[in-house]
Amino acid sequence: MTTQTLTQTGTRANEGFVAIAVAAMLGLGLVFLAGFSPASALHNAAHDFRHTQNFPCH
Template identity: 70%
Template sequence: MVAVTRTLSPVLAGERLNAVLVAAILGLGLLFMSGFSPAAALHNAAHDWRHAHNFPCH
């Protein structure tokens, strides 16, 4: 039986790092934007999203 070892090539490792960094930046951006925006703006955005996707809300 032959043992198979898996190693990441430098290209795949770099792509994975880029994906993690982009996800982290987007996540932190959403967190800070929602944390510092007024509550009424968040409510209106969620309300408009529900209407745009045909979800009943009232």
């Protein structure tokens, strides 16, 4: 009877890095979408939300 041993070579670290990178890109995308949007309704909604969260914006 033979036994095989599987080894992990840093896949957890790589998965964590990928998850952080994807979350950062989505977050930055939302910030830039709302901040530079030509539609005033979207920009004003994001602006008002920032004020309700006590986040300074100007």
